[in-house]
Amino acid sequence: MTQIINPATLNVIAEPRETPIEAIEAIVARAQRAQRTWVRLPQSHRIDALRRVAVAVRSNLEDLALLETANVGKPIGDSRGEVGMVADTFDYYAGAVDKYYGNTIPVDGGLDFTVREPIGVVAVIAPWNFPLAIASWNIAPALACGNAVIVKPAEMTPLSILKFEEIIREVDLPDGLFQVVTGRGSVVGQALTEHPGVGKISFTGSTETGQTVMRTAAGTMKRLTLELGGKSASVVFADADLALAAQASTGAVFGNSGQDCCARSRVLVERSAYDDFVALFSEATGRLVVGDPMNEGTSMGPLVSAAHLAKVGSFLDGSLNILSPAANQEAPGHWMAPHIVLDPPRDHRVVREEIFGPIVAILPFDTEEDAIALANDTIFGLSGSVWTRDIGRSLRVARGMETGSISVNSSTSVRIQAPFGGFKQSGMGRELGMAAMDGYTETKNIFISTAI
């Protein structure tokens, strides 16, 4: 049994049982049977089922949002937005079912074409920072492509996914098509990753754990989508709208209390604008409210756990020049105010490692080349932003950055319609958009001879 703690109150809010390892065999077998039924259903039936999932989510939006906030500590408005996105994701992939198809390839002697076949049973190992939203980015396309899905939420944050499982019972999916297992990654997650009946793993989490998943999955040659860590950068040139860039860049790193793989935890600022930008950024940070995530006016809730708070705190060593312009919450709870580290050495941990908390390093750069080199000087490559009014430069820098998604004069990373995923050690494969469908299908080539 795991104690689920509300990180804003430290109250125990649930004590779910871990799925016993012995049960995994039967769970996978049920998923295999359900998948064979599901894939044979008429397209219209599958489209309709996914649309009904979206409807069920919307009609339970508040309950799901409350659970997400109680479990993760994120502000209630953010939770409502995420649950809304879950419903939109199911709608998008309901629409994708009959719009994803293969090619006809000119060959001699017949007709050659490809079809996209489902993989079979896929396991989605979801993270704790956006538990239901990120799970849905995988559940929806996997089902749309004709797969069965087993979801394992993060050990600390299973509540919204368990509730989701409960509310979509009314949708009447084939028995076993969607199942949830709970517990530790090293036990339950490992069992799924080793199981020969599971054809694909989609894992979202740390790069370190992603490497373990990849090693384990090698034993049965599973397909993988890995959405891992990041050390993304906002690159701000002196000609940018500095006030807007500063305002947006606080959200880009302190949103979800920094517990976001896309967090721009480095802001690289052209040296001539550095002091002005720091003043604007610090002022915008000072307006952030750290507090009870149930309050509509809160911008940042607590961090998810004591262990995580300790880990994030460890980045703040005495050698750094630190600003902390927003007040921290003093009540029990894993609170941490936003911290701004000014011009740290480029080889310091705070510049090189993923922090996953409310700490940003602001560094000056001298030239465009220097900015790109500094932005790329990391093992990660997930997200990023460029702020400039110079169109040519914005494109040169965007193309030069080794990162899976980048926004110009904006701090967004994720849109349901667009592919999302990482370069380098930020992962492999793409979520969202039609690109996600590639990850949930195999390409089959069929040749029909016209010789006879």
Place this chain on the structure above:
Amino acid sequence: MTSHPLRQPARPQLDLVAGEWLEPAEALGGAIDDPNTGEPLQDQRATREDTVELALRAARGLHTTRSWADSPLEARIALLDDIAIGLAARVDELAYEDAMATGNGIRTTRQMASYIGPRVSSARRQLVEVGVAEDLNQGGRPVRLLHRPLGPAAILAPWNAPTFVAVAKVASAVAAGCPVILKPSEWAPAGCQIVAEVVHESLLRTGLPTDVFQMVHGAAVVGSQLASDPRIRAISFTGGASGGHAVAIAAAPHLTALQLELGGHNPAIVLPDADIEATAAALIEGMTKLNGQWCEAPGKILVPANIHDDLVDALMVTMSSLAIGHCLDDRTDVGPMAYRLHRDRLQGAINELVTAGGSARTSSTLPDLGGWFLAPTLVTGLPVDRSLRELFGPVVTIHAVGSVEEAIRAANGPETGLAGFVFGSEPGEAMRVAALIAAGEVRINGCKLADLADASEQSFWNSAGIGGHGPTEMVRFFQGRQIIGVDDPALPI
């Protein structure tokens, strides 16, 4: 004799040194027994000298690296929060072990146990309030006031509220940034064993150095090894006067910072206009709370001669309604005394008071369980100068006095300093008299245990110890102040 259905096997007693669990290698010769029945449950054990040395070395080593001493606030807060949650999850076990160690009724120990996790949160609040540094910048000159941990801290815990006190001190020292070595009382190690498990697990979970918390066992020898070691920079001792004096002497050569929470012979002044029934009810509550084994319990009652007999009668009536029984029984008001030696010592003290001319009155029948039961006792008929020493059990002496001024003089004896009580109907007069009692905390018309106000502060006056309680006192005790900054050439001297 059959044992109680809820009794469990004794919890194994282990050292936690340099991140490893070890069996304490030495036998002290005595046994920890079931206080209800007297059956021995486990040997009292002590950590070997060289293992204590390892603990000292590990604590000193950790402090020297400064990885914990200079740890960010977030790391300490995370640890304290995790410990608070861990302890809250084990309230039932803590309540059981405290009941069996002290003889206190399980109803009371359950309540005490439920305060243990919140006590860690209170240390966390203190830490947030005190902080680790303050900027005192003077114009363009940087000046910083640092609140730095004193160094490795030894916590020597008592047997009467063994877990609560240990946790209060450990949490405060950890919050301050000290590596901590806890030594539970040799009479009550089991609750601390749970605490050690919780703290150790929290350290592992939060990825913080395991040497932040260590535990060793034993009696005076181990206590003195810790107290006399120059690597220990702060000692918090809670217990009896003789132990406290020994710690002070051991600590003196190295001028180690000391916090001593000792006992007191606490006076209760009953004013002529006091409500007799309510006064009796409060005094009985006070003298039997935690079986009377708490340092702020009333010890001697000073009452005007004309209402002396009425108060005695009321006390005897209230006393007769107390349920004396097995400490695991939910109905029990007063359980057995903690251990045989203590019960015998109390019985001896009562006998002495009787030899000196007092009469001992009880109105309870003791359960026939074979353990260390002692009937709550009222000793009457003695001049007040024959009741000078703390008893630490459900025993009070009551003395007729001729005037309020005589009561005040009599209240301030050689062991007055910790707590006092005043009973009276006119608040102004009661407050006046209360201020004349030379003790750190004087309560009017009640004998509760919790603080009178959130901002309550008290010093341990006279023989009651060194230091005190206050909203940030506990964390601040384990810290020293350091000011660093750029000098000002304009200063005249």
